[in-house]
Amino acid sequence: MTWYIVRRILQGIPVFFGSTFIIFAMVFAMPGNPILRMFGDRTPSEAQIAALEAKFHLDQDFFTRYFLYLGDILQGNLGTTYAGQSVNEILARTFPTTLRLALLAIIIQLIIGVLAGLISGLRKGGIFDHATLLITLVLISVPVFVLAFVAQWFFGIELGWVRPTVGQGAPWQDLILPAIVLAALNMAYVVRLTRGSVIETNQMDFVRMAYGKGLSRRRIIPVHILRNSMIPVTTNLAADFGILIVGATVTEAIFNVPGVGNELFKAINRHDMPEIVSIVTILVIVYVFVNLLIDLLYGVLDPRIRYVKK
């Protein structure tokens, strides 16, 4: 088990170098000189362009810049933005907010999704089953920004139940609406997956055996059916994490959440190389880490899955 974890973490190292390199190359290939953008409609003088290019190492070739950046990163310094702010500070400020938003979204989609999936799976063909089918169909087909605007207008402005945007310090109660919007799409998938999986498990021999043995439904449903149905849902969750972060970029902008998605969007607009590369790299690392966690979770859900030294 320990060996497995160590091996997985070591595998993360080439992923880290690969992703920084690819992202760095992509930003490098973006056409246009970011210095000119800083001056708007005014054209700066040659001397100004040269001085600023030297300041941000824009006059160096690709590999020099990449190694300069790597050198910084290995010293724990994720670079400074063109505005002179430390990327470390920006990430320390924005990442916790995005993680809280993502966590809240995952909790919401798991609780509602699994519950709804379980009920409709156990009562296949009932009214509840048909209703959830319809609702999930709607949720899957509506783009996240439409849902966000409608929810913001309806709950925030018309009914006035919540603040339409997230207030200072991003308190939990303000994050609930964006989290629900963010959770909506994946929740629909969780419902579908849980339902199918529950129906399948419900027909397994060991479930019928448990009923035959005279166990109560109260014991059979959570322990025998639900636990065995969770593996596909868990796998889906790992894949969803990426979608969650992407969705967070849109949702964060609409609800004005001071998170990492917001920051990334602004950095791309500025061609802010160190900031873009650092944020995306951190996201990649988090993604790798979450996948490892999920893989370890399999073992908990199904004791037949074991990670041993090969």
Next chain:
Amino acid sequence: MKKKSLALGLAAGVSAAVLALTGCAGGGSPAPTDGPVASGPAVTVNWGEPENALIPANTNEVNGGLVLNNLFAGLVYYEADGAWAYDAAESIESDDFQHWTIKVKPGQTFSDGSPVNAESFVKAWQWGASDPELLNQWWFIDAVPFDGGTYDGGEDTLSLEVVDDLTFTVDLLRPMADFPLALGYTVFFPLPESFFADPDAFGENPIGNGPYKIAENGWEHGTKLSVVPNETYTGPRVAQNSGVDFIVYASEDAQYADLLSDNLDIMQNVPQSALATFQADLGDRAVYQGNAVFQSFTIQPTLPHFAYDEEGTLRRAAISHAINREEITQVIFEGTRTPAEDFTSPVIAGFDPASIEGSDVLEFDPDKAVALWEQANAISPWSGSFQIAYNADSSHQAWVDATANSIKNVLGIDASGLPYPDFAGLRTEVNARTIPSAFRTGWQFDFPSQSNILGALYVTGAGSNDADYSNPEFDALFEQGVTSATLEEQVEAFNAAQALLFRDLPAIPLWYGATTAGFSTLVDNVEFGWDSWPILYAVTKAAQ
């Protein structure tokens, strides 16, 4: 009789008091109604994280600029209509518009208690001109032709001299009658001694001499910046509220949602999605007024068929006549732009398009357009397509497509928009003169004078002369304008210069911008200036 004389005496006493007040409050400009600093909640205004540290010489975007403008008092400030009045200066004088003597008002301090004197200005300007890395360095070279200013910079390059504690002199390379007007811009703010010890630390926590100062721990990056009234400020812009919170927003739609629910007091820009409805949504809380933004597209003379010769001039005029500006501003912009009538802006003093020869080239006239185009074809037949490049990272596609369609329908040629992914990409090709088409250009006035736009865009060799326009006649008229003693003389020269622009059309004027903004039910006395900025010190907010 007795009664009357008593009344007279009283009136005299009052006016003496008023005189004393304005005397200390500003050089003859109307002082705001003085009173105790308001208590109650701070006024909130939408904002974005500044792109650079808050240093006057390095802040050239609106978010940092708005804050600095409220933290600092320059020698002069601008009133809502763009007229200038003394703020920190007592007088700015010159006999020849080239050698200026500036007197600073006595008794002023920065919010840390250090004095505001001639040194505070001279050292700040020398520092700002010293380094080409500073984004506003060009102000000391292009915008105002300081003697000694160069892009290479260096220490103490400007010809400034401290005469005594409160007086200093400025030498310019050539006369500039508008000099005091330019001095209201951010880059000319004074700096306290503490700045020079550590500019970076200062940029995080600037210490100014203006109506506001940053509250203790007031800057939460990415969330908000709080300022409170600076009680040591004695100028004409005394804060009428208990402070301002600049709230960071990621999108304009989020701001608008907050404005509608009274969670935001002042919104500086109504989002595109609400342009059609904001006046109905907000009623008399909607702000809609012209601002100092000029939009155009520029055609470089290297583009085939568009050189500054007979053919090119005919084609440029034909294209201008083929654009239905009235319809595009109504349909695409919901009437929030006004069709251009000249090369400047209606909110800048001296605007008088009716008396400029040739300004009728901006009228939509399909028949004339076709006739001119045919004349050009007789010189050299047209081939290819006419394209207008724009940056697709901002909402330009709709009007570019509409403009191209207007040209296409009238002239019967192939015309279309040419999208670039982002602004940096577009400007890089413009700057390298490799752009294969016409391209969108705009200008936001830096200071409220026609000389700002005419000098920066069309004078031979000017920094932002993207059209490579070079006309000695124009240059001479421009020179005559900037050295004119009165506005009337200046306008006469500039109008004659603009007549040349209408003949040659280095850029095709399109329309003027407008400030579309709004405020909440909790605030009063909200006014927006010529520069599109809200005048924050005057805003009052009732206690909730």
